[in-house]
Amino acid sequence: MEKAEQADAKLIPQAVVYRVEADNKGLINAVHYKDPNGNSTRVTDKLFVLAANGIETPKLMLMSTSDKFLHGLGNSSDQVGRNLMDHPGTGVSFLANEPLWLGRGPMEMTSIVNFRDGAFRSDYAAKKLHFSNGVPTMSVTADLLKKGVTGAELDRQIRDRASRTMIINSFHEHLAEPQNRIVPSADHNKDSLGIPQPEIYYSINDYVKKSTANTHELYGQIAALFGGTEIAFDDTFAQNNPIMGTTIMGSDPANSVVDADCRTHDHSNLFLASSAVMPTAASVNCTLTIAALSLKLADKLKREI
Numbered sequence: 001m002e003k004a005e006q007a008d009a010k011l012i013p014q015a016v017v018y019r020v021e022a023d024n025k026g027l028i029n030a031v032h033y034k035d036p037n038g039n040s041t042r043v044t045d046k047l048f049v050l051a052a053n054g055i056e057t058p059k060l061m062l063m064s065t066s067d068k069f070l071h072g073l074g075n076s077s078d079q080v081g082r083n084l085m086d087h088p089g090t091g092v093s094f095l096a097n098e099p100l101w102l103g104r105g106p107m108e109m110t111s112i113v114n115f116r117d118g119a120f121r122s123d124y125a126a127k128k129l130h131f132s133n134g135v136p137t138m139s140v141t142a143d144l145l146k147k148g149v150t151g152a153e154l155d156r157q158i159r160d161r162a163s164r165t166m167i168i169n170s171f172h173e174h175l176a177e178p179q180n181r182i183v184p185s186a187d188h189n190k191d192s193l194g195i196p197q198p199e200i201y202y203s204i205n206d207y208v209k210k211s212t213a214n215t216h217e218l219y220g221q222i223a224a225l226f227g228g229t230e231i232a233f234d235d236t237f238a239q240n241n242p243i244m245g246t247t248i249m250g251s252d253p254a255n256s257v258v259d260a261d262c263r264t265h266d267h268s269n270l271f272l273a274s275s276a277v278m279p280t281a282a283s284v285n286c287t288l289t290i291a292a293l294s295l296k297l298a299d300k301l302k303r304e305i
């Protein structure tokens, strides 16, 4: 932000954009934002980039309807807000038969990415298995206190169990399905500025569920390799948080929202910098990819200007 401001960018904090305005030819003229008191301001320019993540970006586009764009901006393909994807995850924890001290803090230790591809993908989803680097001391201690362990024995068991706790979670590939989508709430659920909140429709299909059954088996095999005891599976789906697909990238304007430069097919001066442009989820985080796409977009904008 500091670098941007040194290069003459103007940062307006707490400005919530609620409308993007297009002329009848499809060029974007302005964005409208509200300050925390609800006062509205219109900002004009020549090029516009929406970068409000995978929920708010499509919501904003769908809210920006007009006589010319009845179904919102960038939406001639009817794909804005659709194909919502995450990496649904399951997990397992167990005690290994020797001290491993996995809870080493922020550094990622390792993941098993062997299951990112293979013939099995015609049957069930790809995935990444991820060894948690979280420090388990708090949860280990809470469990021991619940069991009534105290004093020197508590110290000994905290050290022993924290050193042997292994937690593995998973990132499953989610397919792009049009019915998984976000829409602006039509007539209720407005936020404190009176802006519609998103309604989210999201379900996990059998392709993923079949893969999680296989993941459960793999967890069991890994636990056995480590002489695991107290094996606890968690097969309820957890989110992994990269929000993808809601403004899908593609070469055909009939079935996608942005092109390879993150430029909307429908509006030549409107660009999207977001994980929302990911057309497939794969089985690993997409943030470095969207950072790369954003740098590419920045170069593009420099040339356009």
Ligand SMILES: Cc1cc2nc3c(=O)[nH]c(=O)nc-3n(C[C@H](O)[C@H](O)[C@H](O)COP(=O)(O)OP(=O)(O)OC[C@H]3O[C@@H](n4cnc5c(N)ncnc54)[C@H](O)[C@@H]3O)c2cc1C
Pocket (backbone or CB within 6 Å): 015, 016, 017, 018, 051, 052, 053, 054, 056, 057, 060, 240, 241, 242, 243, 273, 274, 275, 276, 285, 286, 287, 288, 290
């Ligand atoms: C708990 C969690 C853990 C994660 N862990 C990882 C990880 O380990 N590895 C990884 O690769 N990725 C991870 N991710 C995903 C990663 O954070 C996202 O992919 C990334 O932040 C997306 O970047 P973005 O710029 O598109 O959106 P964001 O970083 O969300 O930025 C969007 C910005 O737009 C602003 N905004 C929204 N609506 C409006 C509006 N109407 N007007 C004005 N401004 C608006 C928001 O305030 C925000 O500042 C994680 C995400 C979460 C939530």
